[in-house]
Amino acid sequence: MRNSTEFNHLLQAYTIPLKGLKQGMHEFDYQLNEAFFANFENAPVQQCQLTVHLQIDKRVNLFILQFDIEGAIPVSCDRCTEIFDWSFESNNIVLLKVSYNKDEAEEEDSDTDILYISADRSNYNIAQLIYEFVVLNMPIQKVHPLGENGQALCNAKVLDILNHGIEEEATDDETENIDPRWAALRKLKDK
Numbered sequence: 001m002r003n004s005t006e007f008n009h010l011l012q013a014y015t016i017p018l019k020g021l022k023q024g025m026h027e028f029d030y031q032l033n034e035a036f037f038a039n040f041e042n043a044p045v046q047q048c049q050l051t052v053h054l055q056i057d058k059r060v061n062l063f064i065l066q067f068d069i070e071g072a073i074p075v076s077c078d079r080c081t082e083i084f085d086w087s088f089e090s091n092n093i094v095l096l097k098v099s100y101n102k103d104e105a106e107e108e109d110s111d112t113d114i115l116y117i118s119a120d121r122s123n124y125n126i127a128q129l130i131y132e133f134v135v136l137n138m139p140i141q142k143v144h145p146l147g148e149n150g151q152a153l154c155n156a157k158v159l160d161i162l163n164h165g166i167e168e169e170a171t172d173d174e175t176e177n178i179d180p181r182w183a184a185l186r187k188l189k190d191k
């Protein structure tokens, strides 16, 4: 992350005025694109069109934050290398608990999504949380979705070239890295 002054300036829109909220439900909407992710060093996401819908339920000494993030992130297909819009969706709930205990204050409970904030805290910036939710919900394997015929919507030409190479120089490692759905298709094809 950049230094905190710059961070605060660029991401000020993501500061929630905790003390200014009345008890009850509040809703916030944000649009995320590369300008947002440029605030984080080595962000695995850059170009994207994501919307964040945040609902905050303010209760006595507790804020329940529900983040619903969805949209498209262009990714390179692990199978055919073509860039495609990966449809992203995540739903996360975080509890912000006001703490009057100084030892507990501002600490993160790692087992649950409970964050403790000190009682004199008047606002809270959620940019880091949003960033983490997007990054944590990125797929480990990014592969074109399946089309109507049950086959992945991969670039057939590129696949042909790639598979020709793999068949000739297959090693155990490479075979293991092949997506299981694709491996199944290959088996069918080979019959």
Ligand SMILES: [Zn+2]
Binding pocket: 077, 078, 079, 080, 081, 082, 143, 144, 152, 153, 154, 155
């Ligand atoms: Zn593909």
